[in-house]
Amino acid sequence: MQELENLMIKKAVELLDGGVVDRVIGWKKGEFYYDNTPATFYKKEELNDFVYNGFCGANLSKYLVAESKKGGKVLVFLKPCDTYSFNQLLTEKRIDRDKVYTVGIECRGHLNIESIRARGIEGVVGLEEKGDEVTVKTLYGDAKLKRGEVMLEKCLSCKTKKFAHNACDETIVLHEMPEEDPNKRFSMVIELEKMTPDERFAFWKSQLSKCIRCNACRNVCPACTCFKCVFDNPDSGIAAKANDDRFEEKLFHIIRSFHVAGRCTDCGECSRVCPQNIPLHLLNRKYIKDINELYGEYQAGAEAGSRAPLVDFREEDINPGENLKEGK
Amino acid sequence: MQEINEKYEPLIVAFCCNWCSYAGADLAGSSRLSYPANVKIIRVPCSCRVNPMFILKAFQRGADGVILCGCHPGDCHYTTGNYYARRRMTMLFDMLDYLGIERERTRVEWVSAAEGNRFAAVMNDFAAKINELGENKRLEDLRCKN
Numbered sequence: 318m319q320e321l322e323n324l325m326i327k328k329a330v331e332l333l334d335g336g337v338v339d340r341v342i343g344w345k346k347g348e349f350y351y352d353n354t355p356a357t358f359y360k361k362e363e364l365n366d367f368v369y370n371g372f373c374g375a376n377l378s379k380y381l382v383a384e385s386k387k388g389g390k391v392l393v394f395l396k397p398c399d400t401y402s403f404n405q406l407l408t409e410k411r412i413d414r415d416k417v418y419t420v421g422i423e424c425r426g427h428l429n430i431e432s433i434r435a436r437g438i439e440g441v442v443g444l445e446e447k448g449d450e451v452t453v454k455t456l457y458g459d460a461k462l463k464r465g466e467v468m469l470e471k472c473l474s475c476k477t478k479k480f481a482h483n484a485c486d487e488t489i490v491l492h493e494m495p496e497e498d499p500n501k502r503f504s505m506v507i508e509l510e511k512m513t514p515d516e517r518f519a520f521w522k523s524q525l526s527k528c529i530r531c532n533a534c535r536n537v538c539p540a541c542t543c544f545k546c547v548f549d550n551p552d553s554g555i556a557a558k559a560n561d562d563r564f565e566e567k568l569f570h571i572i573r574s575f576h577v578a579g580r581c582t583d584c585g586e587c588s589r590v591c592p593q594n595i596p597l598h599l600l601n602r603k604y605i606k607d608i609n610e611l612y613g614e615y616q617a618g619a620e621a622g623s624r625a626p627l628v629d630f631r632e633e634d635i636n637p638g639e640n641l642k643e644g645k
Numbered sequence: 646m647q648e649i650n651e652k653y654e655p656l657i658v659a660f661c662c663n664w665c666s667y668a669g670a671d672l673a674g675s676s677r678l679s680y681p682a683n684v685k686i687i688r689v690p691c692s693c694r695v696n697p698m699f700i701l702k703a704f705q706r707g708a709d710g711v712i713l714c715g716c717h718p719g720d721c722h723y724t725t726g727n728y729y730a731r732r733r734m735t736m737l738f739d740m741l742d743y744l745g746i747e748r749e750r751t752r753v754e755w756v757s758a759a760e761g762n763r764f765a766a767v768m769n770d771f772a773a774k775i776n777e778l779g780e781n782k783r784l785e786d787l788r789c790k791n
C-alpha cells in the first residue's frame with residue numbers, strides 16, 4: 318500500500334508541476350489514523366498529508382460535480398467501484414469531462430473500523446497491509462487480521478474490480494486484482510424475498526425505524542445530485558423525522574431508493590455512512606436485481622451515456638404486480 | 646397491531662388518465678353502472694404523470710387501496726406514457742411487496758374510453774378486495790389521521 322501511495326503522490330506532483338491539473342482530490346489524514354477524509358490539495362507541499370491505505374473507503378466522484386463548476390482541471394483518484402459512479406455522473410451530465418483527469422487505482426477492499434473494534438481492537442495507530450494480510454498497529458500492540466474479516470460491507474460484496482469503460486485517463490495497478498462475482502451481493506435480498514410478508518415487514522420495521530433522518534445517505538450518494546431534493550421541501554411531509562409511533566420512516570426509504578433505481582451503481586456509500594448501520598444496500602439491490610431479471614442485465618455506470626431502464630421500455634414488459642403472484 | 650375499527654369504510658383512490666380511463670369512468674356513470682362510492686377518482690393527464698410519491702401520499706393520507714388506470718399499452722394518447730408508467734409501477738409494487746406491505750393494496754389496470762363495463766367491474770372487484778384486507782395499517786401515517 319505504501320508503494321501505491323508513493324506512486325499516487327508522484328503522479329499528483331507530476332501533473333501539478335506539468336500544469337495538466339491545478340488541484341488534486343484525494344484522501345487526507347484525519348484526526349485519528351482510521352478517519353481519512355476526502356480533501357482537495359492545491360500545492361504539492363500539501364500532499365504531505367495525502368494518504369492512501371485501507372481506510373480510504375470514501376468515493377470521491379461526487380466531489381467532481383462541484384469541482385466541474387469551477388475553472389481549471391482537477392485530478393481525481395478513483396477505485397474500481399468509484400469509476401462506475403463517475404460514468405453515471407457523466408451520463409447524467411453532472412460532470413464536465415474536460416475538467417477532470419482521472420486515475421484509476423488498485424483496490425483490495427477497504428476496512429471497517431467498527432468491525433475492527435468489534436474484535437476488541439482499540440487505539441488503532443497504524444496499518445500494515447500485505448495483500449490480504451492486515452496488521453493493525455495499536456497503542457497496545459499489533460493485531461494480525463485477514464482483510465476479509467474486517468472489510469466494509471460494500472467491499473465484501475464488491476461487484477467487480479474492473480474499471481468502468483473509458484472512465485480512467487490512466488491507472489495505477491501494482492498487483493492483479495481478484496475476479497469478483499457480481500451476483501453474490503444479492504444473497505441477502507434473496508433471503509428476504511423468501512420470507513413471508515409479515516416477517517419482511519417486521520425486519521424492515523426493526524431496521525428502518527432506527528433512522529434518525531440525518532440525510533447522510535442522500536448527501537453522500539453520487540446518484541443524488543438534484544439541485545432541489547424532495548427531502549428539503551418542508552411541504553413534502555417527508556422532510557424530517559416525525560413523531561409518529563408507527564414507522565413513518567419507511568416513506569423516506571421507499572422514496573430515496575426509488576429515486577436512485579436504475580441509476581444506483583451500488584457503490585455502497587449510503588450504507589457505509591449511515592450512523593445507524595441501516596442496510597440501505599438491501600433496498601438498492603432489490604431494485605438492481607429486479608431490473609436485471611425483468612428488463613435485462615444492466616449495470617449503471619458501466620458505459621457512460623447508456624439509457625437507464627426506468628427511462629426506457631419494451632412493448633412486451635410485464636404488468637405491475639404480475640411477478641408477485643401467490644407463493645412468492 | 647390488528648386493531649378492529651368498527652366503523653371501517655375503505656377509502657380507495659383511483660388515478661385515471663384523462664383520455665381513456667377517466668372517459669371510461671364517465672361512460673360507466675352515464676350507463677348507470679354502479680361501483681362503490683368510496684372510490685375517489687383523481688384525474689391525471691396520463692398514467693405516466695403519476696409519480697410513485699402520489700401513491701405513497703394517498704396511503705399516507707388515509708387511502709386503503711390505490712389503483713392506477715390508464716390507456717391500454719399501445720393506445721396512449723401520448724404514444725408511450727403508459728409504457729413508462731408500467732415499468733415504474735412494477736418497480737414500486739415490487740418494493741412495497743419487499744417491505745412486507747400487502748400487495749393487493751395497489752393495482753394497475755388498463756381501461757379504455759369504451760370500457761365503461763370494465764371500469765365498473767374493476768372498481769367493484771378492487772373495492773371488494775380492499776374490504777377483505779381491512780384498514781391500511783402498514784402504510785399509514787398517524788400524523789394524517791384524526
Ligand code: SF4
Pocket residue numbers: 527528529530531532533534535590591592593594595597
Ligand atoms: S444515513 Fe442512515 S440514519 Fe441517516 S437518513 Fe440515511 S438511513 Fe437514516
Ligand code: SF4
Pocket residue numbers: 534537538539540541577580581582583584585586587588601
Ligand atoms: S444509493 Fe447508495 S449504493 Fe447507490 S449510488 Fe447512492 S450511495 Fe451508491
Ligand code: SF4
Pocket residue numbers: 535540541542543545546547548572573576577
Ligand atoms: S433523494 Fe431524490 S430528490 Fe433527493 S437528491 Fe436524491 S434523487 Fe434527488
